[in-house]
Amino acid sequence: MALxxxxxxxxxxxxxxxxxxxxxVWGVRHPPEPYPPxxxxxxxxxxxxxxxxxxxxxxxEAERLAAIAQRAETPEVLPPGHGREExxxxxxxxHSTAVIRRSRLSREQWDELMDWMSEKHGMNPLEGEMREVIxxxxxxxxxxxxxxxxxxxxxxxxxx
Amino acid sequence: MRRERSIQELYRDDPERADALAWxxxxxxxxxxxxxxxxxxxxxxxxxxxxxxxxxxxxLAQGGAQGPQYIxxxxxxxxxxxxxxxxxxxxxxxxxxxxxxxxxxxxxRNNGSVPDPVPEPRAWKIRIDGEVNAPLEITLGDxxxxxxxxxxxxxxECGGNGRAFFVPQTRGNQWGNGAISCAEWTGVRLRDLLxxxxxxxxxxxxxxxxxxxxxxxxxxxISRGMRIEKAMEEDTLVAFRMNGAPIPQIHGAPVRLIVxxxxxxxxxxxxxxLEVLDKPHxxxxxxxxxxxxxxxxxxxxxxxDGADFADMESMPVRSVxxxxxxxxxxxxxxRALDLRGHAWAGDKEIxxxxxxxxxxxxxQAMEVKAPANRHAWQRWTGRVSLPSxxxxxxxxxxxxxxxxxxxxxxxxxxxxxxxxxxxxxxAILVG
Numbered sequence: 001m002a003l004x005x006x007x008x009x010x011x012x013x014x015x016x017x018x019x020x021x022x023x024x025v026w027g028v029r030h031p032p033e034p035y036p037p038x039x040x041x042x043x044x045x046x047x048x049x050x051x052x053x054x055x056x057x058x059x060x061e062a063e064r065l066a067a068i069a070q071r072a073e074t075p076e077v078l079p080p081g082h083g084r085e086e087x088x089x090x091x092x093x094x095h096s097t098a099v100i101r102r103s104r105l106s107r108e109q110w111d112e113l114m115d116w117m118s119e120k121h122g123m124n125p126l127e128g129e130m131r132e133v134i135x136x137x138x139x140x141x142x143x144x145x146x147x148x149x150x151x152x153x154x155x156x157x158x159x160x
Numbered sequence: 161m162r163r164e165r166s167i168q169e170l171y172r173d174d175p176e177r178a179d180a181l182a183w184x185x186x187x188x189x190x191x192x193x194x195x196x197x198x199x200x201x202x203x204x205x206x207x208x209x210x211x212x213x214x215x216x217x218x219x220l221a222q223g224g225a226q227g228p229q230y231i232x233x234x235x236x237x238x239x240x241x242x243x244x245x246x247x248x249x250x251x252x253x254x255x256x257x258x259x260x261x262x263x264x265x266x267x268x269r270n271n272g273s274v275p276d277p278v279p280e281p282r283a284w285k286i287r288i289d290g291e292v293n294a295p296l297e298i299t300l301g302d303x304x305x306x307x308x309x310x311x312x313x314x315x316x317e318c319g320g321n322g323r324a325f326f327v328p329q330t331r332g333n334q335w336g337n338g339a340i341s342c343a344e345w346t347g348v349r350l351r352d353l354l355x356x357x358x359x360x361x362x363x364x365x366x367x368x369x370x371x372x373x374x375x376x377x378x379x380x381x382i383s384r385g386m387r388i389e390k391a392m393e394e395d396t397l398v399a400f401r402m403n404g405a406p407i408p409q410i411h412g413a414p415v416r417l418i419v420x421x422x423x424x425x426x427x428x429x430x431x432x433x434l435e436v437l438d439k440p441h442x443x444x445x446x447x448x449x450x451x452x453x454x455x456x457x458x459x460x461x462x463x464x465d466g467a468d469f470a471d472m473e474s475m476p477v478r479s480v481x482x483x484x485x486x487x488x489x490x491x492x493x494x495r496a497l498d499l500r501g502h503a504w505a506g507d508k509e510i511x512x513x514x515x516x517x518x519x520x521x522x523x524q525a526m527e528v529k530a531p532a533n534r535h536a537w538q539r540w541t542g543r544v545s546l547p548s549x550x551x552x553x554x555x556x557x558x559x560x561x562x563x564x565x566x567x568x569x570x571x572x573x574x575x576x577x578x579x580x581x582x583x584x585x586x587a588i589l590v591g
Contacts, residue, residue, distance in 0.1 A: 058277030064234040069245045094375040098243040104329045122376040156487025
């Protein structure tokens with residue numbers, strides 16, 4: 001007689017406890033699950049993320065390129081000679097010395113190049129004594145040479 | 161070392177006498193001169209008898225006390241430095257083996273500064289104006305949805321490619337053969353844009369504009385133009401993807417022109433505007449001796465204002481050897497070489513590639529594949545045999561569909577060095 005009543009009481013109590021727990025009144029509270037994002041929201045987020053990554057990568061690339069372009073040079077990168085400082089000072093505001101150092105031109109070609117730089121690339125016209133100094137230096141330091149054959153480096157089979 | 165220096169110095173100081181001494185009256189190395197040359201190279205010269213007069217062995221001609229200078233750029237393979245400012249770098253021929261040139265192996269050519277990247281590429285605007293019925297201004301985002309998008313493998317080559325082969329040397333970056341690429345470009349056809357804007361009867365030329373500035377701070381870095389016919393060609397693109405990815409900043413992001421087969425300077429990077437004109441464009445890089453070649457050949461080394469020159473259009477026939485580097489040493493007993501490379505000829509196709517290992521005395525035909533599409537370069541492959549150990553030069557020469565071959569020396573010399581496409585030479589040593 002008492003046993004069935006006790007059993008029913010226990011079942012009722014269990015249901016109530018579990019019910020309260022499930023309703024969040026009892027035990028640890030869990031916030032309700034948010035609705036899953038829509039495909040459109042997912043795509044927007046992904047696009048934003050990709051755009052940010054692209055921008056960051058492009059900015060980083062630009063900074064590294066700028067660092068290379070701004071690599072500091074000093075006149076000593078050119079061979080010694082009268083006019084080296086003037087040449088370095090006049091030419092390097094616009095371009096690095098690599099293109100000078102790879103050139104092997106006659107005095108006439110160097111002279112002509114000064115006009116071309118003024119006409120085509122906005123260099124301040126180079127006249128008078130300054131022109132003589134710079135052209136003489138370039139013609140002396142970088143005179144015509146045997147062709148490099150379009151390739152770079154010395155004889156590959158002579159290493160001593 | 162002593163002997164090598166003496167031969168190089170002799171050639172530098174007095175090429176004629178050096179030639180006479182080295183080659184003798186009959187234009188062939190003999191006796192002591194042959195021995196000396198062989199010693200200088202560190203090997204016997206098996207084909208000395210057919211070495212042409214006036215040509216230094218490639219191993220000696222590579223000359224210059226300085227070795228190659230390389231540059232490490234972000235996202236790039238090890239390229240040959242041409243200059244840091246403006247930033248220019250050449251791809252070594254042995255890095256040009258891919259069918260489709262990957263971004264990291266594409267040569268770098270700038271005339272000015274590299275612009276800063278933009279945060280929202282799709283908002284980038286381009287404009288078509290001038291001799292058109294309705295100027296067209298369109299964002300990159302709209303471009304892709306409004307016009308047919310096409311993907312093509314297209315050669316893009318610097319107008320000055322091969323400049324280093326000119327004698328006497330000319331001003332400018334001393335490119336070998338490596339200012340060439342053949343990437344897969346995705347974009348819309350320029351002609352579709354021009355047709356949308358509607359060409360007026362006076363539409364004869366184009367003028368191209370981009371966002372890069374000249375290093376003096378004064379004006380655009382470069383602004384070139386071409387005949388309208390080239391702009392209306394199927395393969396002339398306004399491209400926004402390279403090899404399926406956004407164009408790298410250094411190669412003209414987010415949008416650039418691709419004018420395949422013509423000087424690369426027409427393929428405006430960081431493209432913003434195209435003017436349609438009734439007379440030739442006059443932007444920076446037009447006129448005079450810039451991207452122009454003599455119609456009547458001039459004396460090499462002479463001064464000329466280029467007034468009578470003609471604009472360079474389709475690039476000349478050229479080839480690269482991509483699997484054998486200059487200076488390769490091969491095991492003794494090597495008697496055959498498997499060779500491969502690419503060849504291209506501007507707007508034309510390649511009809512043949514030949515290789516010689518005896519200084520041009522005999523030539524062997526290589527196999528040449530059809531291009532993936534018009535304006536793509538072509539693969540060549542083949543095998544040559546060697547008679548012995550020793551020093552050899554591999555000479556390689558392409559012929560275009562008009563039958564024009566790469567010449568033995570760079571011809572039609574001009575002050576800024578355009579159009580040099582001589583037979584290339586790679587020195588190897590067996591044993």
